[in-house]
Amino acid sequence: MLRFDRSLLPAAQLEFVVIADTHYMIDPGDAPLEFESRRHQSERGRTAWQMVAALEPVFVVHLGDLVQEFPGRPGFERAQQEALEQIDAAGLRQLCRFVAGNHDVGDKPDPTMPTEDVTTAGLADWQRTFGPSWSSWNVGGLHFVILNSQILNTGLAAEAEQRSWFETDLAANDDPVVLFLHLPPFLDHGGEAALGHYDNIAEPARSWLLERVRLHDVYTVFAAHVHFRFLHSLGAGRRYWLSPSTSFTRPGYGHLFTSAAAPERGRDDADKIGFLLCRLVDGRLDVHLVRSHGIDLDRGSIQLTPTPVTATGRLxxxxxxxxxxxxxxxxxxxxxxxxxxxxxxxxxxxxxxxxxxxxxxxxxxxxxxxxxxxxxxxxxxxxxxxxxxxxxxxxxxxxxxxxxxxxxxxxxxxxxxxxxxxxxxxxxxxxxxxxxxxxxxxxxxxxxxxxxxxxxxxxxxxxxxxxxxxxxxxxxxxxxxxxxxxxxxxxxxxxxxxxxxxxxxxxxxxxxxxxxxxxxxxxxxxxxxxxxxxxxxxxxxxxxxxxxxxxxxxxxxxxxxxxxxxxxxxxxAGHPCTPSLKTRSAARIVDLGWGRHLVIVTAPQPLRRLGVVDPTRVLRLVDGVWSGVGTDLDRDAVVDPTWGPLLLTSESDVR
CATH class of the missing domain: 3.20.20.80 (Glycosidases)
Known part of the structure; x- marks a missing residue:
């Protein structure tokens, strides 16, 4: 069973997960698809939910776009139900809070958008399944707020209700605020155009929202929708994070890079998928990317590493x-x-x-x-x-x-x-x-x-x-x-x-x-x-x-x-290091002291023949997965050069 190793991290007063754009898709069978990666979306979501469960967070916020289909399309209700069953299977339903996305309730009010606008009926359908589309709660000395970005600028009665509620909620709260949205307020800067722009909130709601962030102690904002990660400073130490998707990447954003496009014209840049683990450490919110592609859910312990502000190493x-x-x-x-x-x-x-x-x-x-x-x-x-x-x-x-x-x-x-x-x-x-x-x-x-x-x-x-x-x-x-x-x-x-x-x-x-x-x-x-x-x-x-x-x-x-x-x-970090190099016929071994060895094999070698006395754990440095010797890894296992550099330890814990 997959585990996570936090031994290199400082103690946290609170941990929660932000996950987004899972885009659950009903199994298409042999039907032709525009993008073959769509066949993998639901399984990628399952992997991500199982990883979230292994982290045992206090709560989980899903930033929207739970399913691939849009409201009103055939199969929408079935996809939504199967997506929730997937979350139930991970044991997370009671921990989840859901943000409404465009694939959940409809698009922002823009005549160029590819799907229908949000409607009062669509909001009612959402609320019957998920409850109110805006809410707040307190935990760990923080005040958390979910807003429905899809209704902004619509003129619906719900927009005015949400606006009044949000301003009242902020005024009544004294704790630092963490805000969750689906649509980003902006991608590049607060004055960018919105009409015809698929990925931001238009005026006047954008300025209203950002002004609330500035006037109140909203020190972290999370948004999604883009399927790519971005990080903005909003001044005074405030952070604005755009979260990755667990399912696929949006093709157009491949133009960010100078290389050739990722598979499927940029839609299947799978190394970018994942979710965010958020840890409250001494009043500061540390945000860790947890990559979810290519993970073996059956064994090993994924090592979490510190952010720069808490790291004690020199790199x-x-x-x-x-x-x-x-x-x-x-x-x-x-x-x-x-x-x-x-x-x-x-x-x-x-x-x-x-x-x-x-x-x-x-x-x-x-x-x-x-x-x-x-x-x-x-x-x-x-x-x-x-x-x-x-x-x-x-x-x-x-x-x-x-x-x-x-x-x-x-x-x-x-x-x-x-x-x-x-x-x-x-x-x-x-x-x-x-x-x-x-x-x-x-x-x-x-x-x-x-x-x-x-x-x-x-x-x-x-x-x-x-x-x-x-x-x-x-x-x-x-x-x-x-x-x-x-x-x-x-x-x-x-x-x-x-x-x-x-x-x-x-x-x-x-x-x-x-x-x-x-x-x-x-x-x-x-x-x-x-x-x-x-x-x-x-x-x-x-x-x-x-x-x-x-x-x-x-x-x-x-x-x-x-x-x-x-x-x-x-x-x-924090340990004396006195390296001593030993070269064997098919391995280079660096004795680091304090029961640690760096091992590079050049040909397949049985673990027990590496010359390291009684190793108890093996860390594959190329993917950060610890394997316990005798549990995850047999003592007679053959170590292959494709495993890359390894750290072997005779300790039961990293520290």
């Missing part, structure tokens, strides 16, 4: 791409206008990683879109390391830096900085990172010499005097070979003046298995040196002189290295 990322690319979705069904939109998946990936640091060029501080995203990351606990090429550029960006930002002074063509400039840059106690940019480096297999970024371990001696100056906080950025980091770890571990370092780890190429191992070795090396590793690239570099798979692919879905870094960094 960073260098972002070669802008963190928030902006585009417009072309005019295409079901919208009649272009839809301006921002790709939030790189940023959301950093939060899922539990990233402690992100490295970006100083130019991003002057770009309003990127600067706003960096502000959000800072609020979420991510430290920003700003790179400036040369002393003049470093001086110029000082006014844009926040107090906790690191400034990376990049040295064009040289190893040493101008000392007068360094003292000026560090005058306020700011930590300065030094990083050379050196062209003309020979690389096997490359016609032209390449540019090397970062110091080699043998070059740190030239910094000895600088690093020993007690009046300046300097940190060298050192390149790390992810394939073979151990000599560098040994050299850096014995260098008295290089204790505080940053490790630059570039994933070695387009082989995901090799990159996953490099990420694991890099995280271990950083833990051994108590250093911060900066992994790169964040997103695939697939059309440059030197191609490399990223932590995220071109669709911004995690590659194996992403999950390996995420889970291993979280597991190593």
């Amino acid at each position: 960073g990322v260098s972002s070669a791409h802008v963190l928030a690319p902006h585009t417009q979705i072309p005019i295409a069904y079901p919208s009649a206008v272009r839809q301006p939109v921002r790709n939030d998946y790189p940023l959301l990936g950093l939060l899922e990683l539990g990233c402690e640091r992100v490295r970006v060029p100083a130019a991003d501080l002057l770009d309003p879109v990127q600067a706003e995203r960096l502000d959000l990351l800072r609020e979420e606990g991510v430290r920003v390391q700003v790179t400036a090429l040369g002393e003049a550029a470093a001086r110029a960006c000082l006014p844009q830096l926040h107090d906790d930002d690191l400034l990376e002074l990049q040295l064009p063509g040289r190893l040493l900085p101008e000392m007068e400039a360094v003292r000026e840059l560090a005058a306020d106690g700011r930590q300065i990172v030094l990083c050379p940019i050196l062209p003309g480096q020979s690389v096997p297999g490359k016609q032209h010499p390449r540019t090397r970024i970062g110091y080699l371990t043998g070059e740190l001696a030239s910094l000895s005097e600088l690093l020993s100056d007690p009046g300046i906080s300097l940190t060298p950025a050192v390149r790390l070979d992810g394939d073979a980091p151990w000599s560098a770890v040994q050299a850096l571990g014995t260098a008295d003046n290089a204790r505080d370092i940053i490790l630059l780890l570039e994933l070695p190429g387009v082989d995901d298995a090799r990159n996953a191992v490099a990420a694991a070795f890099g995280v271990v090396a950083a833990a051994a040196l108590d250093a911060t590793p900066l992994l790169e690239p964040l997103v695939d570099l697939d059309r440059t002189m030197d191609v490399s798979n990223g932590l995220l692919d071109g669709l911004c879905n995690p590659r194996p290295a992403f999950h390996v870094a995420r889970h291993l960094a979280a597991c190593l």
Whole structure:
């Protein structure tokens, strides 16, 4: 039976789940379908509901679109009943609160919408099954509110009733408010067009709603409908989350990405489906994505990892791409206008990683879109390391830096900085990172010499005097070979003046298995040196002189290295790490101390022959699933290289 492992997370005062757009579909049998993925929607929903049940939340909010059919269509009532039976089978019906979506009660009032508007009769049908379409309740010191976004701007009597009720409810409440909707108030910005836009609330209801959010202590808003994730700041620490679907992705939003379309013209980007686990931790609402595609419900324990603000590990990322690319979705069904939109998946990936640091060029501080995203990351606990090429550029960006930002002074063509400039840059106690940019480096297999970024371990001696100056906080950025980091770890571990370092780890190429191992070795090396590793690239570099798979692919879905870094960094946090490498005929084993071993097998090997004494649990780092030896996994099980890097422990618990 599937379980979840929370041992790496801080204690929570409340946990609840937000799930959306399950789109239950009656079994079509052999009937032809426009999209074959529709045959999987109901089973994907079943998997998600079983996972929700395994989390044992206090309550569940379904953000709407319970079924695929629209009201009034043949099979609508049957689909709705079967969808509820699916929830009953998971034992969750009594915990669920339902938000009305367009597939539940009808579309917003817009003459370009593909289905009928909401009607009084349709609302009455909904209420007979689910109760009132707006409601509120209190638990854990929070006030939760559900609104029916589908009736906004309709002029129906229900709209006026809901508006009056909401304003009265807010006025009578003193607790922070969490608001649930189906339709997003906006996708890109509060002033975007609405007529012909399938995915937002039109005026005047939008302004009325957002004004209520600003005037009252509504500090988190959840919406759905788009089947893609977005995250907005509403100011004063308020967050506005758009939730994923458990069933499919909307095709048009594939234009967010530079890669080829996902299967079925973007409709079946299955790696994006899932739901949200929300945890109230010391007055803060931490939101965790729980991915639901490809999950084995019969065995194992899925490890949950901390968000950046609660993470104690040290994991960073260098972002070669802008963190928030902006585009417009072309005019295409079901919208009649272009839809301006921002790709939030790189940023959301950093939060899922539990990233402690992100490295970006100083130019991003002057770009309003990127600067706003960096502000959000800072609020979420991510430290920003700003790179400036040369002393003049470093001086110029000082006014844009926040107090906790690191400034990376990049040295064009040289190893040493101008000392007068360094003292000026560090005058306020700011930590300065030094990083050379050196062209003309020979690389096997490359016609032209390449540019090397970062110091080699043998070059740190030239910094000895600088690093020993007690009046300046300097940190060298050192390149790390992810394939073979151990000599560098040994050299850096014995260098008295290089204790505080940053490790630059570039994933070695387009082989995901090799990159996953490099990420694991890099995280271990950083833990051994108590250093911060900066992994790169964040997103695939697939059309440059030197191609490399990223932590995220071109669709911004995690590659194996992403999950390996995420889970291993979280597991190593707070523990001393003294790695010792042992190479066997078909395995590389790194003894990490305290009963832990990192294992990479190169050919199938029985678990009992790996040379690890009495392992009790095995963590597949590529998917974060713990297996108990003797329960989930037989002691004679054969470990296959396709499992990727493994963490073996002789402890019964992670901590």
